[in-house]
Amino acid sequence: MQAFTRSPAEIFGYDIRYVIPLFQRPYVWDEELQWAPLWADVRTVAENILNAPVGYLGPQASPHFLGAIVLDQPLVPTGYIAVRNVVDGQQRLTTLQLLLDAAQWVAQQHGAPVDAQALRALVQNTPAITQQRWEIFKVWPTDRDQAAFEAAMDDDQEVPSELAATRIAQAHAFFVKEITAWATATDGPADPVPRIRTLAQTLRDHLKLVVIDLEPGDNAQVIFETLNHRGAPLLAADLMKNFVFQLAGAHDADVVGLYRKYWQDLDSDYWRARVARGRQYVPRVDIFVNHWMVARFLKEVPADRIFTAFRDEVRAGKLEIEPLLADLDAGAKTFATLDSWPVDSAVGQFRYRALQALDSAVVTPLLLWLLRWPEKEMPARQRDKALRSFESWLVRRTLCRLTAKDINRLVLDLLREMNAAGPANAGDVVERYLAAQTADSRVWPSDDVVRTALETEPLYKSLLRARLRMVLEAIEDNRRTAKSEEARCPRGLTVEHVLPQAWREHWTTGITSESDAAERDSLMHTLGNLTLVNGRLNPALSNRPWTDEQALERGLGPTGKRTELAKHSTLKLNADLVHGAATAWDHDLIRARTAELTEAVLEIWPAPQDLAPRAVPAQRDPLPAGDEPSAEGKYQPLTQWLLAQAAEELPITFDDLEDVLGTPLAPSARRHPPYWYSPSNSLGKAIAAAGFKATGVNLNAERLVLRRK
Structure with missing residues (x-):
């Protein structure tokens, strides 16, 4: 590969199209983290040029470095506009085009025609040599963003209401607003033309990017993975998508058809939304693919190794792309519709009781595996028997306060057992396997054990x-x-x-x-x-x-x-x-x-009658009178409650804590995150006295995680 430092004038100053492959992630940059800082940097350079002494070669000012982009050059027939595929840096290139077009619009409204034309040359190709309407654009985004991009870059009409809320339209509107305010500021020169001319000069010549051009034989996927930390972090699903469609393209598959049939929905806002997972908020799509991979490959997949585990499985198994994508798509549809099952069905009850109330998301792969089979391969009664057996095992152990530390390995072992036996008798396999467990971390409590515990x-x-x-x-x-x-x-x-x-x-x-x-x-x-x-x-x-x-x-x-x-x-x-x-x-x-x-x-929650009676491990005794930890007044019930817990981590809401306390939390607890971490206030003392500490406090969601020290 070859790397060169280029200005926007050198990157966009001739007829060329930078095409973002449809399997790249959609536009995700936002005002707080990217647009506002970028505009602040550009404005600073422009103001430095305005205030710099004029030398023999014009005003002197240091350029601003925007980062790197990686480009691959496909074969283009003679007579067509040159094309580069964007391997990495699509967020940066798209934003730069929106900024240039916004500046061009402001120049057209408030500046000199020559400056507007100079900027227009950086966002539009020569119309006479284009064959499709979208070839007019220097950058053409992935398909999900194309309508919004085309509307935002059209200076002759308003962005339609259905597209106005997209990030692309919002970015363009943000730059128009900021550039207009800066160029026409009342504390600046009365004539905005000099400011706009300086801004045009800044955007053309005083911004710099490192352009990495791949050569024949360069591995685009490896380079993409190496550079994925730039800008907004890539999701594990983004890396998976790039990898699998690069692979499909290398085998001359119909990449566009495969993407639209199997992956397009996974790029929607629903899947990219962040949802709670323990003390973290994680994109829903990454949570799904983690569970799907466990069910698909029957192996443990750490949350921080989703992509590498996927890549290794695909390479080692030499898996066919279309069947793999079809299975992923079917799993996504199953996952997205879990809440549509009737509340009195075995699936609906399992989802609410096991996944939500018992907060045992680790069993989701088991549910996905059971739901992947059609009725002719897995009778509904066998599916329901499997779910009710596992739910009984889980609830009984919870009521008897038995450890949940081994549950992820148990789920894997169950998946392998069911996979080996086939789906037809899944319920029998689950019941038989759970009933045979004898280890303390896996035993299915019998009726007598539950009676003794609950007494x-x-x-x-x-x-x-x-x-x-x-x-x-x-x-x-x-x-x-x-x-x-x-x-x-x-x-x-x-x-x-x-x-x-x-x-x-x-x-x-x-x-x-x-x-x-x-x-x-x-x-x-x-x-x-x-x-x-x-x-x-x-x-x-x-x-x-x-x-x-x-x-x-x-x-x-x-x-x-x-x-x-x-x-x-x-x-x-x-x-x-x-x-x-x-x-x-x-x-x-x-x-x-x-x-x-x-x-x-x-x-x-019935269990087989021939379960071996096993003693329940001793419970924590209540603290003797006078031996309470140094928690103050109303917070003592929280200490006592925490001492009775067996889990290492307790995701909990503020309302749950108030139920435990029997009284409202202090107002500071709902307003100031540091209050939870202080060892000196009554709440902090109560939590510390039980050997726990507060983590992941989220005031908006009114939840946190109490973790054992």
């Missing part, structure tokens, strides 16, 4: 709120019939204690000793004392005595907690609760309801 487990403290809410929702769903007004339990309800956490205020009847109080405290967070309500109960109402008579006796108004709970809920869960406790809510009723709801859990 005393303080679920309110040991489960994230979304997980606990999902379990109670599933119990409610299980109690509803087809005749219910609503077939499914509403989402987003609040988890409520029946016996309130502040029971000492109005619930001391029958408590005659410290052991009675300790027993009540131990039962307070168990499954039998928890329910769902349609909205947050007023704390004053939530803490009232159970019956109306007790409320009247204490001068608290005409209604007790039982009446208020019935008033705030239409759930079967609460109707049964209120009906079964007409006069009191005591320890025996809590234990009985825990046993009753546990049986519902075992019915919703």
